[in-house]
Amino acid sequence: MNGPRRAAVLPGVDFGEFVRGRAAAGTLVVQPRMGFDHPRKMRAGLSATRSAAAVTVGTVTLDSYTRLRDDAALADALARGRPLNGYPIVAHDPAVTAAMLAGLHGPDFPVQVRHGSAVPQDIFEALAALGLNATEGGPVSYCLPYGRTPLEESVRNWTRCVRRFAELREEGAEPHLETFGGCLMGQLCPPGLLVAVSVLEALFFQQHGVRSVSLSYAQQTHAGQDREAVAALRRLCGELLPAGSWHVVVYAYMGLYPVTAHGAHRLLGAAAELAVRSGAERLIVKTVAESRQIPPIEENVAALEFAAAVASRTARDGRSDTEDSETYQEAAALVHAVLGLGPDLGRALVRAFARGYLDVPYCVHPDNRGRTRSRLDGEGRLRWADTGALPLARNGSDRVARGVTSAELHADLHYVRRTFDRVDGERAPLTGGPAPVRAREGLPGGSSKADRTEGL
């Protein structure tokens, strides 16, 4: 693996340090979910991200063939010039990728590679060869929602890769890993489980030697519940991770996105507010193109600048991270139940899924028991309809579990889109570029009108 073409790591590039530093100075770091097949376009995207009017970090998202290590399909697509849904970092010559990053990736603009692979060995090798020291994933969150690789195999692969990645520190670059556990399935996963898996994956990373971590949480269906969830996540981090080693990253909604420009902006604005109010350090944005296609560069820049503008007009809400809540109780119960299954976290995670201590609703992966179900309550909070074998003292379901109909699932999947696309009240028609987010247009249960009307 120490091939001759091995690039030296760039001294001083420290993703975690960069984000924590900017956040401590009062600025939310914003980041796109960007990935293009062609190196020239990928470079243009990174360059535009870097020069956007916001404090940004860069993203290189990889394509599906690379994620699944389908070399034949990838070679064929490249040969025939078929467009890909991301950047094929393993297929491109390292020199090509190094040139793509040259002068952009650096201490003031760290670039993170995002993929979604349960077989990431070649991807981690490519990162090491390029001296790229920030990426994302997790043995659970890059497995269950991303294909058919057995969980045990994913844990094995991720164990090896995290250990290898940790060695970059000796080469002078602090490696950084972000959990994807807070985004499981993109939608309809109750916050307690998202927080728990995010924390467990961060502990897994640290167990295998990567010290600098970030923990994700994706905006769900109810602003008040999301606020509670980020607090629960921060409290668990404070209890279980070394101080100064972590930060929290909020993702703008990861499920079916609004189709209108005004709906997309309102939802992104609400995500930026959630991030700032809850003290999260970084935000992953989504664009007005999300519901339709991979967003062009300009849409990414517009979304970054819009989110940064909303963030700059928002203040931390002063609520304590140690508050108790239903979400904290649930997440803590799940985390401790898994930690109780043995000292090796990877093995504990496999056992937890086999026993149904962790069970992701609507996930069809064979190692997920599939006995839990989620639903939205009358106020738009995400609830358990069936807790299966989850080790929760209080059973979260308040109605007799039964089969869900296609109409019900369709309604729950489309709730956020419907809510944010709705044209109501006196909202002016919003077309074109970033538009104001107005007070009462957020998710139900958001903070009071009084603290939102100013400036927006």
Added chain:
Amino acid sequence: MVNEPAGPPAPRGTVVISSVASDAHTWNLVLLQLLLEEMGYHVVNLGPCVPDALLVEECVLRRPTMVVVSSINGHGYTDGLRLAPRLRARPELAATPLVIGGKLDVVEDAAERDRQSAALLEAGFDAVFADAHATDLCRYLRSGDSAGQPSGQSVGRAAPRTVAGAQGTTP
């Protein structure tokens, strides 16, 4: 990974639902499964990232009334073009109704979509539902067109046997 409810044989036969080899999205598969079950079909949902060979073997084994391929990650066109001839190469599946739908490409362009739909029909699919709604499949099935003949009352602004729609609006 086969998500298959137990129970007596469904009156209308078995439908195999599958993603393409590179696509990890599953909510589309789950929603289509529920819809078809409610219509009285027995559904075998093969899940995400189904290798071509596995889909072929499952279909040979189960002899479904119809095969529904769904993909939204943007590689559906490329993967589908490769998949259809592999299914059709098996004599047992030469006449099995085979449809594909979802967000099949990363490029959003109506003319290109029509060209791709035509190429997928050419490759062996009986119907192509690019950027269409799940309920378009129900309409297609109700029209009794599961053998793939163009159906007069089927929706579609595009050529016969292809259904293209505006993405996003609820059915």
